[in-house]
Amino acid sequence: MERIPPPVVKRFSYYLSCVDECVEEGKDWISSRDIAESIGITTSTVRYDISFLDVDGTRNGYRAVTLREALSKALGLDKGRKVVIVGAGNLGRALAQHEEFEECGFHICGIFDIDPSLVGKKVGRLKVRSMKSISAFLRKERPDIGVIAVPAESAQEAADILVEHGIGGILNMASTHIITPPTVPVVHARIVASMRELSCAIRLQRTEES
């Protein structure tokens, strides 16, 4: 696969959600303009990005199912991904039961916690397992993605265990940065960072109005 620049990759994940919606609504075609307007970027950016895919546009735009397939493939979603969640607090439990994950090809195969009072509890179709058993689990199941949903002070330790057992990449939901070798990509999905970004946007908006 051609090396796709990271910002393009990031946008692809948004395009895919947009194309998903179109297909659900029964639309056969989607234009770069449809995508651009739904996300709030320019049509030329959308066209540039899609040029990395092996997809032909027509006068009607792109065939929705074809574009969806190409985006899924570019995002490595065509084969599905096995996901393990570390941390069974509120956030971990919410993630384990987040229906959208399964729909999008992310199969949660296990959820772990260090707290004995949580171990054994049902979370959807899974049971919380003890951190003592995570090494054996990782060796056997070999998940692609590890989600870190533990307090900040335990995040690096959780990451180290995942890396040691050959995890493909980490989604970090903890409120701290974690360090991994360059071969193990990390995406920080920090909700507070989104809140802060929004907070500043509100401030700028109010400054303009006043």
Add this chain to the structure above:
Amino acid sequence: MERIPPPVVKRFSYYLSCVDECVEEGKDWISSRDIAESIGITTSTVRYDISFLDVDGTRNGYRAVTLREALSKALGLDKGRKVVIVGAGNLGRALAQHEEFEECGFHICGIFDIDPSLVGKKVGRLKVRSMKSISAFLRKERPDIGVIAVPAESAQEAADILVEHGIGGILNMASTHIITPPTVPVVHARIVASMRELSCAIRLQRTEES
């Protein structure tokens, strides 16, 4: 306040987390290099971004507490933000109890759901309220931020109610795009999008290795 470009704002929220950590560790000074390395961007980007703030650098870098204050102010966090959550499913409940929010100046003032079986249930120090009472609540409490944690098909309706009652901005956790007037900023905090981004990074990594 000078108009700060949105990508800079987004980075500020990451800088703030990084500076927070330094202060917690008892460090007095932080350099643009410290920030750059912790986030994985160039020092020149960090210096450019910080030039939007009224902060002087020295040979030792920036005084951590001063930088933290300036970043908080730029992000509109110095006064605190009132937050209302729409949707008391797993995700909504997790967010309502997410301790980091309070620590960072986001005060959750209410959580609402349409499901009568959830109304009245305790979520941390709050009780889930009925959507029937949200209009009166919004008029009285006037929250700054609305968090949408409802299923995709109800997200736009939830956004419309918030906008109608003068919400400052929306954090959208739902798996769909929502439309608001240009005066109401929206940040999409879609976890599946982060998963997809990570998935592609893993794919690219494995392509390089093979």
